[in-house]
Structure formats: C-alpha cells, structure tokens
Amino acid sequence: MLTLTGVGKRYPTGDRALTDIELSLPKGQVMALIGPSGAGKSTLIRCVNRLVEPTQGSIRLENTELTKLSGSRLRHARRSMGMIFQEYALVDRLTVMENVLSGQLGYVGFWRSFLRRYPKEAVAEAFRLLERVGLPHAIDKRADALSGGQRQRVGIARALLQSPKLLLVDEPTASLDPKTSRQIMRLIRELCAERELAAIINIHDVALAKQFADRIVGLRAGEIVFDGQPSELTSEILTTIYGEEDWDTTPEPAEEKSEDAFQPTAYTAHAMPTMVAGGAL
Amino acid sequence: MPVSTSSQGTPLWQRRTTRAQWLQYVAWLAGISLFLLCWKVISDNTMWVFVEDAGRQGSDLISRMMPPRWEYASVLWKPMWDTLNIATLGTALGIVMAFPVAFLAARNTTPHPLVRSLALTIIVSSRSINSLIWAMLLVTILGPGVLAGIIAIALRSIGFVGKLLYEAIEEIHPTPVEAISATGASRLQVMNYGVLPQIMPAFAGISVYRWDINIRESTVLGLVGAGGIGLQLNASINSLAWNQVSVIFVMIFATVLVSEWVSARVRHAII
Numbered sequence: 422m423l424t425l426t427g428v429g430k431r432y433p434t435g436d437r438a439l440t441d442i443e444l445s446l447p448k449g450q451v452m453a454l455i456g457p458s459g460a461g462k463s464t465l466i467r468c469v470n471r472l473v474e475p476t477q478g479s480i481r482l483e484n485t486e487l488t489k490l491s492g493s494r495l496r497h498a499r500r501s502m503g504m505i506f507q508e509y510a511l512v513d514r515l516t517v518m519e520n521v522l523s524g525q526l527g528y529v530g531f532w533r534s535f536l537r538r539y540p541k542e543a544v545a546e547a548f549r550l551l552e553r554v555g556l557p558h559a560i561d562k563r564a565d566a567l568s569g570g571q572r573q574r575v576g577i578a579r580a581l582l583q584s585p586k587l588l589l590v591d592e593p594t595a596s597l598d599p600k601t602s603r604q605i606m607r608l609i610r611e612l613c614a615e616r617e618l619a620a621i622i623n624i625h626d627v628a629l630a631k632q633f634a635d636r637i638v639g640l641r642a643g644e645i646v647f648d649g650q651p652s653e654l655t656s657e658i659l660t661t662i663y664g665e666e667d668w669d670t671t672p673e674p675a676e677e678k679s680e681d682a683f684q685p686t687a688y689t690a691h692a693m694p695t696m697v698a699g700g701a702l
Numbered sequence: 703m704p705v706s707t708s709s710q711g712t713p714l715w716q717r718r719t720t721r722a723q724w725l726q727y728v729a730w731l732a733g734i735s736l737f738l739l740c741w742k743v744i745s746d747n748t749m750w751v752f753v754e755d756a757g758r759q760g761s762d763l764i765s766r767m768m769p770p771r772w773e774y775a776s777v778l779w780k781p782m783w784d785t786l787n788i789a790t791l792g793t794a795l796g797i798v799m800a801f802p803v804a805f806l807a808a809r810n811t812t813p814h815p816l817v818r819s820l821a822l823t824i825i826v827s828s829r830s831i832n833s834l835i836w837a838m839l840l841v842t843i844l845g846p847g848v849l850a851g852i853i854a855i856a857l858r859s860i861g862f863v864g865k866l867l868y869e870a871i872e873e874i875h876p877t878p879v880e881a882i883s884a885t886g887a888s889r890l891q892v893m894n895y896g897v898l899p900q901i902m903p904a905f906a907g908i909s910v911y912r913w914d915i916n917i918r919e920s921t922v923l924g925l926v927g928a929g930g931i932g933l934q935l936n937a938s939i940n941s942l943a944w945n946q947v948s949v950i951f952v953m954i955f956a957t958v959l960v961s962e963w964v965s966a967r968v969r970h971a972i973i
Contacts, residue, residue, distance in 0.1 A: 470884050472880055472883065472884060493888075496886040496887070496888060497886065498886075499883075499884060499885065499886035500885070500886040502884070503884075503885075504881065504884040504885075506877060506880075506881055508877055510877040510878050510880060510881035511878065511881075512878045512882070512895060512896065512899050512900070513878075513899070513900075514899040514900065514902060514903075515895070515899050519895075523882055523885060523887070523895050524885050525885075526882065526885045526886065526887035526888075526891045526895065527885050527886025527887060528886075531888060531890045531891055531894070534887075534891050534894065534895070535894055576881075579881075579885070583885055583886070589884075
C-alpha cells in the first residue's frame with residue numbers, strides 16, 4: 422500500500438539523513454521504526470507526507486506518486502495520511518473540539534473553516550471519535566488545560582478525522598509516563614485494527630515496540646539495518662542498531678541502589694539486601 | 703582560554719582571559735573619556751547667563767500658570783473628544799494595515815523573500831517618521847483637521863504594530879503549524895489555525911499598548927494643525943495664557959491616566 426524505493430534525503434548542510442530506503446507497508450500493518458536519536462526516523466516519516474522533501478527516490482501511496490505532487494494535489498494526498506506527534510502539536514489556545522475538527526481542514530474551504538461551520542457529518546464524526554478515545558467530557562476545554570495523555574488522545578482523534586489510510590506516528594509516548602504510554606500504544610493499535618490502517622510508529626522504547634507492533638524496522642545512520650518480526654529482535658540485532666550495550670540487564674535497580682547510597686547508613690543497611698535481591702531477579 | 707594551569711599543576715579558572723580583561727578596562731576608559739569630552743563640549747556651548755536665572759524664570763512661569771483658569775475647561779471637551787477619536791480611529795486603521803504587513807514580513811509566513819523585504823521597508827519607513835512629522839506632511843496635503851491626525855497616527859502605528867507582530871509570528875511554536883499542514887490544510891487555513899491562535903495574546907497586547915501611546919501622541923498633533931487638543935495648547939502658549947495651559951496639562955494628564963488604566967484592564971482581560 423505504501424512503497425518507498427531508493428528514498429534518500431540530504432539536508433542543505435550536506436548531512437545525509439537517509440540513504441537508499443526500501444520499504445513496503447501492506448494494508449493494516451503496524452510497523453515500529455526504531456533506532457538511535459539522529460538515525461533519521463523523524464525524517465523518514467516526514468518524507469512520506471512531504472513535511473520534509475526527499476532528495477531522491479520514489480514514495481507511492483496506493484497509486485499516487487507522492488514525491489511529484491505539489492499544491493492542491495499534495496494537500497489532497499496529505500488528507501489520507503494522519504500524523505501524530507511527540508509533543509502532541511495541538512494548538513493550545515483552541516478548544517479540544519476545534520483541534521479535532523482541524524483534521525477536516527483538507528476537506529473544507531477556507532471560509533467554512535474560518536467561521537467554524539463544519540459539515541454536520543464531520544462534527545458528528547468528531548463527537549464519535551472523542552468518545553472512542555475516551556474524552557467525551559473534555560470537548561469544550563482548551564487544549565492546554567489537558568494532561569499529556571489526554572492531549573495525545575486529542576491528537577489521535579484529529580489524525581483519525583482525516584479518514585486516513587495511513588498513520589504516521591512520531592514518538593507518541595516520549596513525553597508520557599509508562600502507564601499512559603501503554604494505554605496510548607494500545608489505543609493506536611486497536612484503532613488501526615478497527616479501521617484497517619497501516620501505521621509507521623517511531624519509537625524509542627524497544628519493549629513497547631515489541632509489545633505492540635507487527636513488524637519492526639531498525640534504522641541506523643539513515644540506513645535500514647533490520648526488518649523483521651518483533652520476536653526476531655535479539656540482543657545482537659539491538660547492538661547492530663544502537664551500538665554496544667549490555668542489553669540483558671535492566672538499568673532501573675542500579676539507579677535505585679545509587680539513590681539509596683545517599684540515605685542514612687542504618688536505613689541503607691536494611692534496604693541494601695532487598696535491592697541486591699531485586700537486582701538479581 | 704580562561705582555563706590555565708597553576709605552578710602546582712591544578713587547573714585554574716577565570717571569567718575572562720587576561721587579554722579580554724585588559725580590553726575591557728581599555729573600553730571602560732575610552733567610554734568614560736568620551737562622556738567627559740562631550741560634557742565639556744556641551745558646557746562650552748551653553749550660555750550660562752540664561753541658565754543662571756533658570757530657577758527664577760521657572761518659578762515665574764509656574765506662578766503665571768497658577769491658579770488655573772478652570773472655566774476654560776468648558777471649551778476643551780470637544781477638542782479632547784477629537785483627540786480620543788484621532789487616537790482610537792488612527793490605531794484601528796493602523797492595525798488593519800499592519801496585520802497583513804506583519805504576515806508578509808515574518809520569515810516563516812512570507813510568500814517570498816522579495817515580498818518580505820518590501821514589507822520590512824514599509825515597516826521601517828513608517829517607524830522612522832514621527833507622528834508629528836507625518837501630521838505636518840498630511841496637513842499640507844489634506845488640509846488641517848482631524849482626518850490628517852487620524853491618518854498620521856495610523857501611518858506611524860503600522861511600523862510599530864507590524865514590527866512587534868512579525869517578531870511574535872517568528873517566535874511561534876513550529877510543531878502545531880507542522881501538524882495543521884499535515885492535515886492537508888491550505889496556506890490560509892494553516893495561518894488561521896496554526897499561527898493566529900498562537901499570536902493572539904501578543905496581538906491584543908501590542909494593539910492596546912499602541913492605543914495607549916497614540917492617546918499621548920495625538921495630544922500634540924494639534925500643534926501642527928492636525929486637530930485635537932494640541933490646537934488649543936498652541937493657541938494658549940502663543941497668547942501667553944499660561945493659566946489656560948495649566949488646565950490643558952491637567953486634562954491631558956487625567957486622560958493619559960485613564961487610558962493607562964483602561965489598557966491595563968483590557969490587556970489583563972484578553973491575555
């Protein structure tokens with residue numbers, strides 16, 4: 422459904438962000454894109470909806486060649502690609518409803534959108550989506566009055582109001598706590614299944630990627646170095662993607678131990694054995 | 703580098719290198735010398751005989767202003783009303799013209815670099831000419847009256863509002879703009895949804911602030927015949943009616959005080 426052939430991006434500064442990306446995404450597949458910071462994950466998904474211009478290669482969404490489009494044809498194509506952002510990218514001073522309805526901007530004319538007179542069906546769909554993402558009570562609130570998780574739900578509803586075929590998701594959980602991150606990933610996952618959407622999800626959290634994606638692609642320095650099932654992602658592969666690191670230990674117990682070192686000796690003496698035991702587990 | 707090594711081998715840190723420190727001393731010395739030199743030039747060119755009796759002259763002037771001729775106030779209500787109108791209508795007109803200019807001048811919303819330089823030229827030329835001078839020019843073109851005053855205020859306001867507004871536009875958060883563009887919105891829709899909400903507080907603040915300044919500026923426009931209370935001020939000074947001048951001063955002072963209060967309240971309500 423989405424096919425990237427030989428896609429490359431070189432910034433005017435001379436930095437090569439992407440080299441010869443070959444990627445094909447079937448309908449309904451949720452793909453996680455992992456890789457270290459600066460590997461080109463954000464550039465890759467921004468090349469797809471042309472927020473960043475790829476410098477070579479071709480990107481096809483169904484039968485449309487995206488790299489050749491301009492003006493209204495590009496705007497038309499962008500409607501079928503919903504985007505979800507790390508910092509939610511809501512317009513803070515607009516209400517939740519206005520933010521969700523802005524997903525319809527590609528479909529309505531300027532004056533209708535300026536006067537906020539959206540078609541009835543669009544408004545009804547916005548109500549349904551807000552209900553679906555779990556925010557029916559927040560419709561009249563301003564976007565900056567919401568918590569991080571709630572804002573991301575608004576961002577999801579906005580992307581879905583475009584009636585997209587593809588979701589481009591840029592670090593959806595990077596600003597969220599672990600529990601909310603799981604809820605948001607589960608929501609995106611469910612919505613993709615309900616609507617048969619394909620999705621590219623940039624994500625730093627490898628555990629979340631393995632848990633929620635059908636397929637994992639690893640990017641390193643602008644090149645694809647892994648493409649496979651979540652179960653195939655071993656320590657060796659993580660090393661090729663991210664570089665040398667001890668992948669089998671979780672860092673948390675070590676951190677807690679060093680925090681304990683600052684506490685009174687009596688308490689530390691009591692706490693240490695359990696921490697060590699916890700670390701061993 | 704400010705980091706050096708002591709004779710014991712331990713690293714040392716200073717705020718500046720020795721060279722930079724000496725350069726700074728020299729700069730201070732040069733600055734103070736220039737100030738003293740200017741002081742001397744001004745002092746040599748002043749006729750101190752006139753300054754010597756400044757205290758007597760000043761107290762004389764004040765004694766002529768006192769007591770204010772309060773009856774004169776009845777003549778001033780109409781010119782005061784004109785002054786307020788010049789300020790308010792001039793500000794409104796200026797804002798209407800400055801708004802598109804700001805969007806054309808901001809680096810992130812301008813359609814083309816050439817358009818941007820044109821918009822910046824408009825802003826700079828409007829800012830470089832004082833409203834009093836604009837009024838002088840317009841009185842010769844349009845004849846004396848309130849209209850010249852309104853347009854003078856408007857032309858001066860374009861630069862002020864335009865400059866502050868385009869700076870506000872350049873400082874917006876780019877991600878909401880990105881997100882709105884990604885929905886397939888047109889250029890105007892991106893402005894309306896992505897940019898406009900972000901600059902609204904700045905826009906309201908700038909407008910009210912300019913209105914506040916314009917009240918003060920429009921009180922003097924009458925000096926060159928552009929309507930308002932300045933006309934009475936000029937006439938009273940020319941006829942040496944200092945007890946009327948004091949009434950006008952009190953009136954201007956009260957108006958400016960009220961406008962300060964109103965603009966503070968409005969700004970508080972909007973932001």
